[in-house]
Amino acid sequence: MLDDLDRIKDIDKEGMLEVEEKFYSQLLEAREIAKKSKLEKIKGSKFGGIAFLGMGGSGFASDIIKALIKDDIDIPVEIVKGYNLPSFVKVGWLVVSISYSGNTEETISATGQALERGCEILIICSGGKLESIARSNNKTIIKIPSGLQPRGAIGYLFFPAYLALDYIDVAKIPSMDIEEALDLIKEKAGLYRREVESDKNPAKKLALKILNKLPIIYGTEGLLAVVAYRLKCEFNENSKTPCWCNEFPELNHNETVGWERLKEITKKFILLVFRDKDEGLRIKTRIEVTLNLIKENIGEVVEIPVEGKSKLAKALSAMYLGDMVSVYLALLAGIDPSPVKKIQTLKAELAKLN
């Protein structure tokens, strides 16, 4: 079915697959947006810390940025996925508010608190209330193109926020890493696109393996744990499929012994494990021993080797494979990946409270 291009077009009414196929172009455009952004107002300050605000895909952009910079940055990085800023985020901190629509109520609430506390603020959105907040308070904004599902706009949400940290001297991002990541995404886009048939297309192949199983995803603390969380969310949103994730080494302290009872249920699961060739001997041993101990309780275990040299190339290419797999899985199941009706219903109910 995944090689029937007419059928794909029938199901994918809002063109999610095309959005994913054009991810490389989105990254290029996002880099240009970053270059043209006016960030002078937040450049040159020595911040007390950085707090990222964002939910869902925007929160994922924050997660990946923290994972990329946490071994090099001099100031604390806090991620807020809720309505309220922790008390220690205060004047002297940089608050980066990310929301695709600009109307995410949790992010608006926490951004309001940041304004009250006199934090420096960088807003990334395509419009909405956050744009108004930025304009009326004379705060720095990176405005990104609208019209996509937020999860399909991850290039816009992530790349300008990340690159801005270099421009304002908060983090150092080697341009070599950026070039490597872009080249790798370009190469993979050629391999994952719909015209490449199932027997040669790694994204289609993986979707076919997953089809009737409930996926669980493992990564390793830091970069690949974040990628695992992204894929969990993509399976939820694009494929309308229940899915959970966890990370090494933390899962070795609890979840590893959970794979014992209810085997008749977990035999219908598929475990996807992101593997990094640079994971180190102790993590490698943890993963391999763990998989040996638990595999008999799971329908299938699939290890996904992560490509790339730099952290950025690894993160983006692993994420990109997952994004494509989640769209193909939706199409295989005959589901339009774009609509998220339950979320729309919930938002309508919340709007009634205003």
Add this chain to the structure above:
Amino acid sequence: MLDDLDRIKDIDKEGMLEVEEKFYSQLLEAREIAKKSKLEKIKGSKFGGIAFLGMGGSGFASDIIKALIKDDIDIPVEIVKGYNLPSFVKVGWLVVSISYSGNTEETISATGQALERGCEILIICSGGKLESIARSNNKTIIKIPSGLQPRGAIGYLFFPAYLALDYIDVAKIPSMDIEEALDLIKEKAGLYRREVESDKNPAKKLALKILNKLPIIYGTEGLLAVVAYRLKCEFNENSKTPCWCNEFPELNHNETVGWERLKEITKKFILLVFRDKDEGLRIKTRIEVTLNLIKENIGEVVEIPVEGKSKLAKALSAMYLGDMVSVYLALLAGIDPSPVKKIQTLKAELAKLN
């Protein structure tokens, strides 16, 4: 079966239920340990931030402390669940290393980095290498009693670390909250103990509901998300049961639409939702609308009202109910809750690398 005290004794060979039944005494003893601890060396400093290091149950102690203090504390709080400290944890920071055995390799590794960086250090352990590190580097230690499973020692792991923050003037902990929490745990211990029969014992009742279903647990960002994670881990470790968790409002941005495909699998799930009477109208609406949207795909949905006025009483009492339920669930399934063989096997394999 849960009212057959001889049968319980047969299965629970290492006495996990008794450990849980004595949680109130453990908290009292833990408070005394905190009072007697010599913390002068770390008192009076103005720290740049606090980093908590700990895996599994020790990491949970850190999670709950962060959730309790994050709305009142003046300095950043970072939780590390892995081998490495982020670069921003540096001289001037207080690093709190928590490991029940004192031999958790991730925590030892990150503690070593904290020493190299000249951080101030507080170690909480029952012995092991971390005790040696504390003694030989003249660092502050709170030594707790050994001989339990780490998850059964949560009173020792959590309470002294939390109370120490008050003593060293990093956080203000109202003694009224402590008294309320202790009183509530004492009351609940009377209700959850094995002699109270199934029809009157909320912990046994809940275990009976869960028995043949795969539990998923929802909390709300902050305190109850942490309690949900604790219960997930307790089901994994005590009940040897696969289980995952998530939190409002983040799950409304992804997981909510995941409950669509694979209904034949998720009909065997049970969803437990911690509810706080003070959750606020928007969270209340989120939870109620979400449950309405997803319940037809789930075998059973059970809401667990959280008792108590203070955050501390809420957190400890909700956790305590979950801990007791996980032990009763193990016993119901005929499983000794104490041994965690897969974790022992893994540790033995890791030891071969040394």
